[in-house]
Amino acid sequence: MGSFLPSTAAERAGLYAALGLSGPADLYADVPASVRVGGALELPAPMSELEVRRTLEALSGQNTRFSTILRGAGAYDHYIPAAVGRIAAKEEFVTAYTPYQAEISQGILQSIFEFQTMICELTGMDAANASVYDGASAAAEALAMCRDRKRTRAVISGAAHPDVIATIRTYCFGSGMELAVAPVRDGVTDLTGLLDETTACVYVQHPNFYGQLEDCSELAGAAHGAGAKLILGVNPATLGVLRAPADYGADIAVGEGQPLGLPLAWGGPYLGFMAATAPLMRKLPGRIVGETVDAQGKRAFVLTMQAREQHIRREKASSNVCSNEALCALTASIYLSLLGPEGLRQVGEQSCAKAHYLAGALCALPGVSLRFPGPFFHEFVTELPRAPQVLAALEAKGILGGLPVEGGLLWCVTEKCSRSELDEAVAIVKEVLG
C-alpha cells in the first residue's frame, strides 16, 4: 500500500474531515449506482515489491536470450556503450514531462535540439522533429506530409519492411490517401508506370528490407520528374558510411532509431525520426524545439511552431502526435555523442564487412546462394535448403539465425558479432546441410 499511496489511512481520514466528507463513497456521488463496481476487481491480491520482482523475473526467465543474433529485419543488435544506459537513466530525464515550462526545462529542450541536429546531420536535412513513435509510424506520417488537394496518391516500395507497409496501409485507411505498392524486381524497387500527376510521394526503404541498396538517385529523379516527393526510409546506423538521404535527392528522411543505442526489447519502445528539407519544415508533425533568447538575450530553447499541433489546431492539426519517444531520442543522442563520426563509421563498416563475410561463408556451402544479385549492406537473403532444421540447430547453440522470408532466410550481422561467432554459425549450418 505504502508503495503507491504515501499518505496513511489516518491522514486521509483527516483530509476527508477537512472536506466535510465521511469517506471515499462521498467522492463518487455523481457516478450512477448501476455502474459502480461492487467488490474487488478480478486481479490478484496486492503484492509486495519482492513478490512483484519474483513474478516479473520469472516471466523474463521464460524467454530465451540468444548469445549471437544474426537476425535484423527492423530490429538490430548493436553494441550499446555503458554510458548510454547510465546517463539516460538519470531520474530528471526519466520523470520529467514534455518541456512545456522552458525555464526549468532547458536541459531537456537543449538535448532535443541536439537530437534534431544530429538527425539533420545524418540525413543531410534542414529540419527534424523531436521524434515520433517508431520507424513505421514515421513513414506513415511522412506520407501525410506530402498530400495536398491535387496529389492524393502515394507509391511505396514493395521492398520496404512488411510492418512499415502494413502501417502505411492502415494510416491510409484512415486518411483516405490512395496507395500503390511498387513491385520488387531482383530485390529492388521498380517504379515503372506507377507515377502520375496525382502522386504526392514515393516511399522507398534504403537499404531495403532484403538488405539491398536501392538506386536512390534514380528513384529521386523519377519521383521529382513526376512532381512527387521522395521519402527515404533509412537505417541510421548505416549513415556513418552511406550517403545521406538528402544527397540522393530525398525530400524527407525517416527511419527507425532503435539501432542508435536502444535495446531490442521485443520491439519497443523504439524511436521514429523524421527530417525534411526546409520547404517542408512546417509540415513536420510532432514536437520541434527551436532556439531563441530570453529577455536578457541569453540563448534559450523552446518548443516551437506549436501552431501545427493538435492542442492548438485541433482537427486541423498536421497530426495528432503529442507524446513521442523523448527518452529514446535522448538515448540516441547520448549514443551518437559517444560514438561520434568515427564510431558510427566503424559500426557501419564493420557491420557491412561482417555481413559480407557471413554471406561469403554461407554461400560456399552446398546449395546455398544469395537470392538477389545487387549490392547489400548488412542484411542479405540466402536461398538455403532445410531452413527449419538449420534454424533449430542454430537455436540449440544459442544462435538466432536468419528470418524466414519468402524464398529464403534474411540474415543480418552487426559489428557486435566476432568472426569466431560467425564461423561457429557457419559450421553449424554446414553440419545440418552436411
Next chain:
Amino acid sequence: MGSFLPSTAAERAGLYAALGLSGPADLYADVPASVRVGGALELPAPMSELEVRRTLEALSGQNTRFSTILRGAGAYDHYIPAAVGRIAAKEEFVTAYTPYQAEISQGILQSIFEFQTMICELTGMDAANASVYDGASAAAEALAMCRDRKRTRAVISGAAHPDVIATIRTYCFGSGMELAVAPVRDGVTDLTGLLDETTACVYVQHPNFYGQLEDCSELAGAAHGAGAKLILGVNPATLGVLRAPADYGADIAVGEGQPLGLPLAWGGPYLGFMAATAPLMRKLPGRIVGETVDAQGKRAFVLTMQAREQHIRREKASSNVCSNEALCALTASIYLSLLGPEGLRQVGEQSCAKAHYLAGALCALPGVSLRFPGPFFHEFVTELPRAPQVLAALEAKGILGGLPVEGGLLWCVTEKCSRSELDEAVAIVKEVLG
C-alpha cells in the same frame, strides 16, 4: 585510448609545445635512467569497451549464483528494494570525494549526518561515525578506543566471527594491546576469571557467530564490574526487534552494515559502523559530521572534530582511517529510510521465524539436532550426518547450504526465503540422509 585520455595526440603536442618540451620523455628527466621502464608492461594490449565487457562478463559467468542462500556467517542475503540501488547510483554521490568543501557538499554531509543518526537509533548510542571499512575493522578500532595507560588488555569472545577475531588479533599485533579470547560454553561466551584491573574492554558479538543470543546484560555487568567497557558487535538487521546495545549496557556498538541493502558481492565493499556513548564520542575514529550554522544562521553540516584525525594529528591521531565506506553508508541510509521501523521489524521477525522453521524441519530428520541449547536469532548450528553430501546435493539444486563449522553446519535464513524454498531444501537433505 579516447576512453581514458580525452585529449587528442595533436592537442597534447600543443601542450608540450606551450611548455617548451619536445615530448613525454622530457617530463621524466628526474627519473633515474636505470629504473625507467624500457618497453611495454606485461599486460594485455589495450582493449575496447566491448572487449572489456566480454572479458568481465565471462569471469562473472564462471561463478555459480545460488537461487536460495541458506548461509550467513557474516554476509547476509536480505532483500534489497529497487530504490536502494537506483538512488545510490546517482552520479553526484558516486563521483564526489570526501565532503571537505561543505558549501557544495551539503547533500553528502547531510546524508552522513542522517546515517549517523540512524546508527545511533539502532544501537541506542549517542554518537556514531561516518563508517569504517567493515565490521571486523570496526571491532578492532573499538578496542583501541578503550585502551589507556592503565588498561592495556582486551578480552574478546571466542564466539565472535572468526574473521573478526583474526582481525582484532592483527590490529593488536600492531598496537601491542594484550588479548585474551574467552572460551565458548554451550555456544555462548564465558568470561569467568578473565577480567581484571588491566582489562580495558570486553568484545562480544550478539547474536554470536553461532547465531546464539548472548546474555549481554550479564556480560555488561561483568565488564563494568571490572571497570572495563563493553563493546557489542551487532547485526543491524536484527535491531528492529532485538534490544539496542545501549539498553544492554554496552559502551560501544559496532557491526557490519552489509545486511542494510548491500549485495553479498563476494565480501565487499561492506560497511563498518561504530557508535558510542557520549563520553566516548571524541575517541571515535574516522569522519564525523556535525551540525552547525553558516553566517546567516542557516543550518549547515560539516566534517567535525577533525582534531582527532590523522591529517591534523598525524602520529597522535586516534586512528589512521580517512577513506571509509561512504557510498555504502549512503546505501544503508536509503535502505533504512525505505524500510523504516516497521520494515526492519519485519525483516528481523521473518528472518528469525524462518530460521526457526528451518531448524525445526531439519531437526525432525533422523540424526539431525541443534548443536547448542540456547535461544538463537536467524542462524543456528546443526549436528548432521553426511554434511558434505548434503551440501553437494543442495548445490546441485541451486541451494547454498549451511557453512561447515566445527561440529556441524551453520545455517542462516533471511526474510527473502519463502517457506517453499525451505521445504525444498529440507526435502533434499532428507533424501540424502535417507
Next chain:
Amino acid sequence: MELIFERSRPGRGSDLLPPPDVPASPLPEAHRRAAAPRLPEVAESEVSRHYQAMARHAFGVCDGFYPLGSCTMKYNPKLGEDLAALPGFTGIHPLQPEHTARGCRSVLDRAGAYLCQITGMDEMTFQPAAGAHGEFTGLLLIKAYHVHRGDTGRTVILVPDSAHGTNPASAAMAGFTVRSIPSTAEGLVDLEALRAACGADTAGLMLTNPNTVGLFERDILAMTEIVHAAGGLVYYDGANLNAIMGVARPGDMGFDVCHLNLHKTFATPHGGGGPGSGAVGCKALLAPYLPGSALGGGGGAQSIGQVRAFHANFLVVVRALAYLLTLGNTGVRQAAEGAVLNANYLKHRLEAAGYSSAYPGLCMHEFVLTLEQLKKQTGVSALDLAKAMLDQGMHPPTMYFPLIVHEALMFEPTETETPETLDRAAQALEALLKTARENPQALHAAPVTTVIGRPDETAAARRPVVRYGFEEG
C-alpha cells in the same frame, strides 16, 4: 550551457569497438558518403558532464510537486525501472520464434487481462505507442466496424468542446469529420445538444469521463444510449481513468472502445515526453478489427492492419504490469480514491485561499481554476502565476486548458503526493495571490531564479532555428 557540438574537438572519442576481424567490404562508390556527419567528437568524460549539466537544468517528479493537469504525473516506482532493465526482456528480438519469447507474450497477456478487468472491455491491444496513437487506433476500429457493415455514411465523430486537442485531431486523421458538442455552464456535455447532433452520419462520440474540467459526466448512461440509439459507437478517452479505476468501468457505462495512457494512469515514467503506451481496449464487437503485425503476428482477416512495427512499447508494459500487480485487486480503487481526495483537498485549500474554481463542488482527480477576475483586477495572468510557481520549486499546473475556461489553471495533484506537499503548495499559492494583489509587477517578472528568464517564443516560431548552425560554432 554549451551545446554538445560546442564541446566537440576534432579527433576526440572513445574506444568502444575492437578492430575489425574480417576483411573490409567497400561500398559501391555511388553509395559511399562523401563527408562524415558532423556528430560531436567528445570523450566519454565530456559526454558525462554534458548530460549532467542537462539534468541539472531539468525538473522531474523527483524534484518536486508536479500538478500538471491532465498528465497524471504520479510517482514512478523504482521497481519498474529495474524490471524493465532485466536482460531477459531487453535482449529479446521482436522476431524471435514465439516459443523463445513466451515470457514477453505473457507480460502482454497478463497486463491485458488486468486492464480488461479495470475497463470492462473484452480485448486489449498494446500496439499503440501513446495516447493519441491509441485514439487513432480506436477510431479506426470504429471506422472498420461501420465499413464492414456497409454503413459507410457514418463519417462524423462527435467531440465535446472541452475535449483534449488530440480527440479532434485523431478523428481527422482517421478520416472523420468532427462535430463539436457544447458544454453546459456546469461544465458537462449538453445532453440536448448531443441528442441533436446525433444522426445517420454519426460514427461515434469521443468522451473523457471524468471530463477535462474534472467532473464526472453523471448522465453518462443517457449519453452512451443516445449515441448507440443513433447507430454510433462510443469511445472512451482514458486520459482521466485515474479518477475512477476500480470505482466504475467504461465498459459498464456503455463505451465500446477506449485507450489507456499507461504512462499516466499506470505509473510508467513520462521520459520528458515519451515513450508512452496507449493500450486500446474494446468490446467483442470490435475485436475482429484489432491490429496485428505483418511480421510479428496477430491480427485477423478483418484487422485494421497495424499502427506501428512489431508488438508494443514492450518495456513500458513491463513497468505497468509491475504497477498493476502492486496495486492488486484492492489497490486500483484505493489509488483512484487517493487521487480524487488529493484533488478535492487542494481545491478546497485554494478556494479557501481566495482562488476561484471554474466549477464549484466536488471534483474528480483534477480541477480548474479561473484567474479571469484576478487578471481583470490586477493584470496578473494565469501565465504569470505559473511562472511565479517556478520560483517556488513547483511545476505549474496546465495553463489555458481546457479552452472553455478563461485564464485556466488545471491542477492534478495525483494520489502519490503527501498531504504536507499539498499544504505547502496551497500556502505558496496563497502567498502568490497576495503578491499578485500587492505587487503584480513581481509576478510579471517571474521567474527570476531559473537558468533563463521567459523565452521569446514568438521569435522562435517566426524564424525557426531548429538545428545547430555549425558555421557559427
Next chain:
Amino acid sequence: MELIFERSRPGRGSDLLPPPDVPASPLPEAHRRAAAPRLPEVAESEVSRHYQAMARHAFGVCDGFYPLGSCTMKYNPKLGEDLAALPGFTGIHPLQPEHTARGCRSVLDRAGAYLCQITGMDEMTFQPAAGAHGEFTGLLLIKAYHVHRGDTGRTVILVPDSAHGTNPASAAMAGFTVRSIPSTAEGLVDLEALRAACGADTAGLMLTNPNTVGLFERDILAMTEIVHAAGGLVYYDGANLNAIMGVARPGDMGFDVCHLNLHKTFATPHGGGGPGSGAVGCKALLAPYLPGSALGGGGGAQSIGQVRAFHANFLVVVRALAYLLTLGNTGVRQAAEGAVLNANYLKHRLEAAGYSSAYPGLCMHEFVLTLEQLKKQTGVSALDLAKAMLDQGMHPPTMYFPLIVHEALMFEPTETETPETLDRAAQALEALLKTARENPQALHAAPVTTVIGRPDETAAARRPVVRYGFEEG
C-alpha cells in the same frame, strides 16, 4: 533542506515484503526491543525526492573540474559501474565453495598480476579497504619481517615531513615510533638527514614518490640504499603512482612494499569518501606475511593475520580490472604522461597568470601554489581563493597541504581533463587573482552562489551535534 527525519510521518512506508509464510518465533523477553528505533517513516516517493535534493546539493567529478591535489579525481568510466553490477558478481556469497566462485578469484588474480607488473612487486593482496588500511597492512608486513628475524629492536619508521598524515598515523597504529625527516628547500627529502636518522632502530622508511609537493625524488636509489644498508625496509605510498605508472616501478627503485589506491590511480569512484581499495604489493621477502582470512582462506603460517573480514572490496577491484584492461600495456604509461602533462600545463598557465609556485620547474602529476605573498599583500588567503572557486563551478584544490608550504593550494588536474578545461580554470583563476588585488573583500565573502555560506566549524567542533535531536523535530 529537510532532514529525512523531518519528512517522517507516523505509519508511512512501503510494502516491500510478503506477509510471513511460517509461524512467528517470538524472542525471549530479555532480548525483545522495547521501543522501535526512530527510523524515518516515509514512502518511496519521499525517499526519492529526499535523495534527489541531496544529490542536487552535491558536487562530483560529473559536475566539473575537480583538481583536488593528492586525490586523483579522474573520470570513472561508466563501464566499471555496469560490470560491478553484474549479478554474477553481486550475488556471490563470500563463503561459497571455491569451485563456485572461480570468476571472483580470477578477478583478483588477474588484477593482482597486472598491478605486480606495474609496481614491480612479486605479490599483491586486495584485503585492505583503503589507502590508510594498506599502509597499516604494509607496515605490519615490515614489522612481521623484523619480528620473525628476531630483529625486535627495529621500532622506528622514518617519515618525511611532507608526508600525508596517514603515514605517521599508520606507523603509530602498527606500534612504531615515528621519526620525521626534513625536506630541503627544493622540496625533496634531505638525504643527509635521512642518513643521520637511519640506524639499528630503523624498521623502515615510508615514502611517496613523486612526493606530496609533486616532485620526483631523484635520489630515490640512494635513499632506498641508505635504508636497506641500515637494515630497514622501504614502503612506497602509492598515493601518487598515477604520475609514474608505466614509466618507473617502485619495485625497481628499491621499495619492498607498497599500497595502491585503486580509487585514485585505477579510476574507481570515490563515492563521497569511499569505498576505496588499498591493494598492497610486496617483494618476495615479505610474501610469507601477507594476510589471509580465517574463513575465506589464504594466509600462510607466518601471516600477519587479516585486516578485515573476507577477501577484498571486491566490486572495487572489478572496476579497477576493467580499467587496467582498457589501458592495457601501452595505456598505463600514456595515462601517467597525460596526468603529468596536464599538471605542468596548468602550473605554467597559473604562473603566467601571476601565481607563485611553491617549487619552480617541472612537476609531476600535481603541484603546489603558495599564496603567502598574496595574503601579505591583500589579506586574501588560500581559503578565500578556494571558496571563490566554488562560485566559479569548480572544486577547489587541496588547501593547506602539504604542511611545509604556507598558504598552500595543491592542484592535481589528472589526465582525464581536456585542455580547454585547464584553460578555462586558468582564466577563472587569473580573474580571481585580479579580484583579490582590486577587491579582496569580495573573496572574503565567497562563496555567494552556494546553498549555504561558510559554516561555523569552530562551533561545530566545540559543542558537537552529531545526530538529529528528535525532541526538537
